[in-house]
Amino acid sequence: MWIKKAEVTSFGKWRQQTFLFEAKNQLVYGLNEAGKSTLYQFIQAMLFGFPTKRKKGQDYTPNDGSGFGGRLLIIHETYGTVTIERYKAKNKGKAKVWLEDGQQGDEELLEKILYPLNLPLFRQVFTFQQEQLQQLETLTEENLHEALISLGLSGSSELFEQRIQLKNKYESIYRPRGRKQPLNQALQNYQRLQQKINEKEQQEASFQQLVRQAEEEKLQVSQQAARKRKLQEQQLTLEQQRMNWSGYAEFLDLQKMALDLSSSEKERGELQTFYQDYQQLMKEQEKLHAVLQKHSGNQESARYYFYLENEQRIQQLLDEKVSITRMLDEEQRIAVKLAETNGQGRWQQHPPRPFADERAIQALFTPLQAQQKVLEEQQLRLHLVKEQRDQAETSLNLYEQKHPELFNNKKNPPWLLVAAIIGVIAAFFVPTPFRYLLLIAAIACGVGGMAKHNRPIDKDTWQEKLGQLDVYEGQLAEMTEKIKKNQLNMQQLFQQIQHELQQRNLSEAENEFAVIQENQQAQHYLAQQQANTELQQRQTMLHQKLLQHEQRFVFLTEWLPLHDKTLLEKLSTLEQFAKEMEQIRFAQTYQENTVLQQRIHEIQKQQQQLLDQYQPLLEKIGLGYPSEIPAFLQQETKILQKQTRLQELTERVAPLFPYETTLAEIEESLRNLTREIQTSETQLLQSQEHEQRSRLQIQQMQADGTLDSLYQQASQQRALIEKLTTDYAVAKLENQLLQDIATELSEQQLPELLKQATEYFQLLTNNAHSRLDFIDGLLMIDQLSLYNLSTGTKDQVMMAFRFAYLTLQQNHPLCPVIIDDGWLHYDHQRKQQFAKLLQRFSQNYQIICLSSDQEMVSYYQELHQPVWELKGVQ
Numbered sequence: 021m022w023i024k025k026a027e028v029t030s031f032g033k034w035r036q037q038t039f040l041f042e043a044k045n046q047l048v049y050g051l052n053e054a055g056k057s058t059l060y061q062f063i064q065a066m067l068f069g070f071p072t073k074r075k076k077g078q079d080y081t082p083n084d085g086s087g088f089g090g091r092l093l094i095i096h097e098t099y100g101t102v103t104i105e106r107y108k109a110k111n112k113g114k115a116k117v118w119l120e121d122g123q124q125g126d127e128e129l130l131e132k133i134l135y136p137l138n139l140p141l142f143r144q145v146f147t148f149q150q151e152q153l154q155q156l157e158t159l160t161e162e163n164l165h166e167a168l169i170s171l172g173l174s175g176s177s178e179l180f181e182q183r184i185q186l187k188n189k190y191e192s193i194y195r196p197r198g199r200k201q202p203l204n205q206a207l208q209n210y211q212r213l214q215q216k217i218n219e220k221e222q223q224e225a226s227f228q229q230l231v232r233q234a235e236e237e238k239l240q241v242s243q244q245a246a247r248k249r250k251l252q253e254q255q256l257t258l259e260q261q262r263m264n265w266s267g268y269a270e271f272l273d274l275q276k277m278a279l280d281l282s283s284s285e286k287e288r289g290e291l292q293t294f295y296q297d298y299q300q301l302m303k304e305q306e307k308l309h310a311v312l313q314k315h316s317g318n319q320e321s322a323r324y325y326f327y328l329e330n331e332q333r334i335q336q337l338l339d340e341k342v343s344i345t346r347m348l349d350e351e352q353r354i355a356v357k358l359a360e361t362n363g364q365g366r367w368q369q370h371p372p373r374p375f376a377d378e379r380a381i382q383a384l385f386t387p388l389q390a391q392q393k394v395l396e397e398q399q400l401r402l403h404l405v406k407e408q409r410d411q412a413e414t415s416l417n418l419y420e421q422k423h424p425e426l427f428n429n430k431k432n433p434p435w436l437l438v439a440a441i442i443g444v445i446a447a448f449f450v451p452t453p454f455r456y457l458l459l460i461a462a463i464a465c466g467v468g469g470m471a472k473h474n475r476p477i478d479k480d481t482w483q484e485k486l487g488q489l490d491v492y493e494g495q496l497a498e499m500t501e502k503i504k505k506n507q508l509n510m511q512q513l514f515q516q517i518q519h520e521l522q523q524r525n526l527s528e529a530e531n532e533f534a535v536i537q538e539n540q541q542a543q544h545y546l547a548q549q550q551a552n553t554e555l556q557q558r559q560t561m562l563h564q565k566l567l568q569h570e571q572r573f574v575f576l577t578e579w580l581p582l583h584d585k586t587l588l589e590k591l592s593t594l595e596q597f598a599k600e601m602e603q604i605r606f607a608q609t610y611q612e613n614t615v616l617q618q619r620i621h622e623i624q625k626q627q628q629q630l631l632d633q634y635q636p637l638l639e640k641i642g643l644g645y646p647s648e649i650p651a652f653l654q655q656e657t658k659i660l661q662k663q664t665r666l667q668e669l670t671e672r673v674a675p676l677f678p679y680e681t682t683l684a685e686i687e688e689s690l691r692n693l694t695r696e697i698q699t700s701e702t703q704l705l706q707s708q709e710h711e712q713r714s715r716l717q718i719q720q721m722q723a724d725g726t727l728d729s730l731y732q733q734a735s736q737q738r739a740l741i742e743k744l745t746t747d748y749a750v751a752k753l754e755n756q757l758l759q760d761i762a763t764e765l766s767e768q769q770l771p772e773l774l775k776q777a778t779e780y781f782q783l784l785t786n787n788a789h790s791r792l793d794f795i796d797g798l799l800m801i802d803q804l805s806l807y808n809l810s811t812g813t814k815d816q817v818m819m820a821f822r823f824a825y826l827t828l829q830q831n832h833p834l835c836p837v838i839i840d841d842g843w844l845h846y847d848h849q850r851k852q853q854f855a856k857l858l859q860r861f862s863q864n865y866q867i868i869c870l871s872s873d874q875e876m877v878s879y880y881q882e883l884h885q886p887v888w889e890l891k892g893v894q
Contacts, residue, residue, distance in 0.1 A: 022836050042886050045862030057870070061078075067104070090106070104116075148819070193748040210737045244703055258686055262683070345654070346657075354556075388513040413489055415485060777792055778791060799817070815846070837865050837866070859885055
């Protein structure tokens with residue numbers, strides 16, 4: 021991995037700065053307080069997060085309130101170009117990552133890309149600072165061996181002990197045939213819970229059907245919402261096409277024009293030069309003719325005398341005919357454009373203040389939409405409770421009609437018992453056949469009367485129904501009050517939205533999409549007003565210049581008929597006057613003047629030579645006379661302007677029209693889309709109501725809490741299983757990785773490290789020392805103790821080992837090497853040798869050297885290594 025670019029928005033003293041880095045070796049030179057350490061801290065913050073504020077540490081938070089953070093571009097051997105963006109005030113300071121293939125991610129993706137690089141490894145291995153070079157206690161054999169293991173470069177007995185610990189750890193979590201391990205028990209408990217859930221769901225057969233119905237309705241709502249959004253996007257596209265139709269019509273007209281240039285930019289420059297030289301020769305020739313005329317003494321009229329006296333001013337006016345014509349044409353075009361846009365829009369008196377983007381509008385409507393969703397759900401709940409209340413009331417009425425004795429407080433006489441007694445008495449007085457009939461009837465009345473007299477009134481059921489009705493009435497009153505409060509909140513939110521729209525001079529709208537449409541219109545109106553303002557300023561400037569040109573014709577009013585004529589007509593009249601005077605000049609007879617005639621001849625000869633020189637260019641372009649050049653250049657300029665306008669419209673307007681269409685087709689499509697959106701909204705509301713009804717029914721079916729509790733227990737058990745499984749997999753994976761590392765690498769890494777460190781140490785000391793070795797676990801230099809060396813040599817030893825560490829990983833460089841003035845104890849020879857080491861080492865690593873040492877700059881320049889200066893800001 022290497023760092024390609026750092027884009028600092030605001031960090032410490034840096035504001036809106038961009039730093040580009042080479043892939044190999046480079047020296048970033050800067051005086052003290054130039055911002056070198058700030059640049060290093062910025063790179064560290066982009067990779068691993070912002071530093072926490074400390075009382076004694078430097079705080080890089082900007083004081084002006086600007087965005088604290090920026091971007092860092094790195095080149096990774098696996099992921100390619102990776103862009104890292106991090107701002108303290110956004111996403112809680114976490115990173116956003118963009119890969120080369122368009123993939124986006126967050127802090128987890130960044131950790132995956134940098135793995136195994138982390139902040140301690142970055143500081144301890146890839147960062148070189150002076151205080152790190154003085155830690156001599158790390159140069160024992162034991163410490164070096166431990167460092168190799170910590171970097172993943174070697175295997176040892178400690179590695180195997182750690183593998184055993186990891187094995188015991190994951191086996192204590194799960195075994196294939198185990199019973200007491202946590203994961204085994206969690207799986208058994210989950211199976212039992214799942215079995216109970218299945219049994220409960222089978223008991224509630226309709227529950228699953230209702231869940232499936234709710235999921236289908238949810239999918240249908242999602243599809244209809246997506247379709248509505250797609251229709252709204254199409255509508256926005258058509259609205260943009262309608263607003264930019266004038267530009268598209270201009271684009272079509274320009275496409276049909278032949279906008280090919282007849283000459284190149286170089287040829288036009290040569291023509292301009294030729295015409296200026298040719299005109300200069302013409303002016304000199306005319307001056308010589310004027311001198312000859314003065315010598316001749318033959319002046320025919322006062323008009324001719326006036327012409328001779330003002331010939332230079334007249335010629336200047338005629339020379340500016342092309343520029344005046346261009347200004348008139350431009351003024352006319354501006355007037356036409358202003359006339360086309362004048363009076364358009366309803367914001368003439370009070371211009372709008374549109375929102376910056378759609379997200380601001382969405383944020384404005386989000387509380388209202390959330391409240392509206394809550395209100396709709398409450399209204400649906402109210403409707404369901406009303407239905408249940410009506411059913412309970414109907415059931416109570418039927419029960420009361422069926423049992424009228426509930427309301428009969430007076431006791432009725434036992435008429436059946438009386439009839440039975442009378443029947444028994446009468447039986448003794450009637451003949452035998454009727455006597456038995458009366459006795460049977462008396463017995464029946466007696467039995468019926470006793471049954472009716474002994475039957476109790478069942479008021480428990482009636483009271484239960486009354487209680488249920490009271491519950492529903494209470495729920496109804498409570499939900500009605502909640503709906504009133506929510507409606508009041510919605511009204512307040514709606515009033516806030518309308519107030520915000522009024523403050524921005526936008527029309528009142530009830531939905532977000534209408535505000536987005538009008539906001540786009542307002543932005544288009546402001547852009548058009550800005551363009552009109554610029555055009556008006558240009559028109560005023562042109563008008564003033566043309567008035568100045570008008571004033572320059574005042575001295576001609578006594579000699580030429582210029583009254584009530586336009587500027588072009590005045591130029592034509594003046595041109596005709598100049599031609600007449602020239603005819604008078606050439607018609608006059610001259611006295612012999614040898615010198616003047618010779619000079620005129622030379623100028624004519626020069627003029628002919630100049631014409632012969634540029635004749636091939638004139639013929640190539642198709643011009644016959646030099647006088648045609650101004651008109652030709654003006655025509656080429658117009659074509660260039662049209663090409664520029666066509667390019668602008670191609671970039672800005674053409675992408676809005678993927679295929680050719682007409683304004684009538686766009687408006688017809690807009691009308692059709694509006695109808696489709698209304699239909700889609702109706703269907704969406706119906707689907708949302710059905711889904712909410714199903715969800716409420718599911719909640720009511722789960723009201724007993726049994727199935728819901730089982731689901732919650734199952735969810736908790738799944739979470740426990742996932743955690744234990746993750747712990748098991750991590751421990752087992754770490755064990756396998758350590759096993760692979762121990763198999764692939766061996767104790768031979770330490771001798772390789774010593775060999776590489778010796779080679780670098782010899783290079784740093786210019787072969788003043790020849791060997792590094794361990795004797796009794798202590799580092800020795802040429803059989804001498806490390807502590808007997810000078811401070812600079814000790815620094816070189818540490819530097820050699822640091823670079824040797826990195827060399828062992830040179831095939832897969834994790835990070836650039838950043839050095840911050842790590843040679844304070846070096847003399848000029850050691851600095852030169854250190855620069856050579858950096859040049860050599862940069863073949864496999866990117867090196868960013870931050871220094872205020874002017875001498876090191878000279879060594880880099882001798883080795884032809886890139887150096888750039890960091891000037892800093894106040």
